[in-house]
Amino acid sequence: MKHDVILTAKGHAGTQKRMEQEFNLVKLWEQPDRAAALKAAAPKVRALAHTGHSKVDAALMDALPKLEIIANFGVGVDQIDLDAAKARGIVVTNTANALNDCVADCAIALVLNTLRKFPQADKYLRAGRWKTDGTYPFTTSLGGKTLGILGLGRIGEEIANRAKAFKMKVRYHNRNRKDVPWTYDPDPVTLAKNSDVLVAITPGGPETDKLVNAAVLDALGPQGYVVNVARGSVVDQPVLLKYLQEGKIAGAGLDVYYDEPNVDPAFFGLDNVVLLPHMASATNETRTAMGLLQIENIQLKLDGEAVKTPVV
Ligand code: NAP
Ligand code: 8YV
Numbered sequence: 001m002k003h004d005v006i007l008t009a010k011g012h013a014g015t016q017k018r019m020e021q022e023f024n025l026v027k028l029w030e031q032p033d034r035a036a037a038l039k040a041a042a043p044k045v046r047a048l049a050h051t052g053h054s055k056v057d058a059a060l061m062d063a064l065p066k067l068e069i070i071a072n073f074g075v076g077v078d079q080i081d082l083d084a085a086k087a088r089g090i091v092v093t094n095t096a097n098a099l100n101d102c103v104a105d106c107a108i109a110l111v112l113n114t115l116r117k118f119p120q121a122d123k124y125l126r127a128g129r130w131k132t133d134g135t136y137p138f139t140t141s142l143g144g145k146t147l148g149i150l151g152l153g154r155i156g157e158e159i160a161n162r163a164k165a166f167k168m169k170v171r172y173h174n175r176n177r178k179d180v181p182w183t184y185d186p187d188p189v190t191l192a193k194n195s196d197v198l199v200a201i202t203p204g205g206p207e208t209d210k211l212v213n214a215a216v217l218d219a220l221g222p223q224g225y226v227v228n229v230a231r232g233s234v235v236d237q238p239v240l241l242k243y244l245q246e247g248k249i250a251g252a253g254l255d256v257y258y259d260e261p262n263v264d265p266a267f268f269g270l271d272n273v274v275l276l277p278h279m280a281s282a283t284n285e286t287r288t289a290m291g292l293l294q295i296e297n298i299q300l301k302l303d304g305e306a307v308k309t310p311v312v
Contacts, residue, residue, distance in 0.1 A: 006047070007051070008050045009029050012051070023298075045067065048069070048070045048071070049298060053260065058084035061088055075154075076204055078205040093297035095289075098289040099290060103280040106281075115139060115140040117271075140250070145168050145169070147196070149182070150199065152173075171185055172184060173185045196224060196225065198212065198226050200229070204231025204232075212235040212236065213236045214239050217239065224250060225253070226253075227254075229280050232260065237264065253276075254275055263275065293308065
């Protein structure tokens with residue numbers, strides 16, 4: 001017997017196809033009357049598969065009184081009201097570990113591209129400027145520089161491992177010190193003061209809102225760089241923009257923003273920023289692995305077994 005499962009949004013095509021094979025899938029975004037579709041599904045639906053960054057709030061949970069699991073396609077669950085889920089006995093799962101390597105690769109790529117300005121140099125060549133203006137201006141080396149990791153969790157540790165291969169020194173700040181070979185700093189300002197490049201890879205949500213603020217950017221200073229692969233909310237975006245415009249920091253590499261996909265166009269004209277469209281985990285292999293894990297968690301829960309990656 002196929003179980004009814006609600007999928008909230010169009011996401012990874014392979015995952016959706018697999019869900020269509022495994023479940024009676026209600027594609028919420030395709031329903032002409034969302035409220036009526038939820039009402040029709042309510043007596044039977046025990047699982048909600050979420051993809052994207054829209055809110056999963058208490059009202060949605062209340063519309064589905066038989067809900068037992070919210071399975072997120074992604075590790076960050078800042079868009080899901082975890083307290084509301086807990087209060088209703090609904091398990092929330094994510095895709096922890098499935099994307100560590102790709103997100104860490106992306107973080108390092110942003111460090112490399114932000115310091116070495118490869119995207120800007122590519123544009124320079126294509127515009128014919130190598131011939132007219134000569135060699136591209138010198139950039140900044142990674143080797144010997146200190147990488148400060150704000151949020152040394154599953155992904156942060158993979159970023160640290162990669163940074164070592166680039167001969168960078170690594171420091172970090174978490175609320176809790178870890179038993180790792182990297183140097184601990186007690187707060188984000190101290191970490192920034194001791195770093196040449198600061199990478200944010202904490203969860204999003206209220207606890208980390210604007211963790212990278214003016215004080216942190218001041219501590220990083222005019223020779224310092226910021227990379228954000230966490231959530232847009234973790235960096236004070238208007239302050240970052242101002243600091244980039246005024247040369248109060250050297251540069252930034254960003255994968256995440258306030259109000260995605262509406263990126264402030266003021267960033268577009270800046271030569272000291274590299275911009276990616278929230279794509280750190282977006283490879284065929286990783287998105288497939290994320291989808292399989294999301295589906296596995298749903299199946300386990302619907303079969304009355306323990307899920308693989310619960311969010312604590
Ligand atoms: P994780 O293993 O839970 O690691 C998060 C780390 O952040 C933990 O070490 C945690 O340590 C630290 N942290 C949490 N709150 C903090 C705070 N207020 N101050 C300082 N440190 C704090 O999570 P993960 O799997 O590495 O994923 C991290 C995040 O990356 C996700 O939640 C998501 O937002 C983001 N992400 C982005 C993309 C992308 O496409 N750009 C892809 C995947 C993930 P303590 O608890 O000790 O503080
Ligand atoms: C995805 C992410 O962009 O896992 C996360 O937290 O931000 C990314 O992997 C997103 O979850 C896809 O919906």
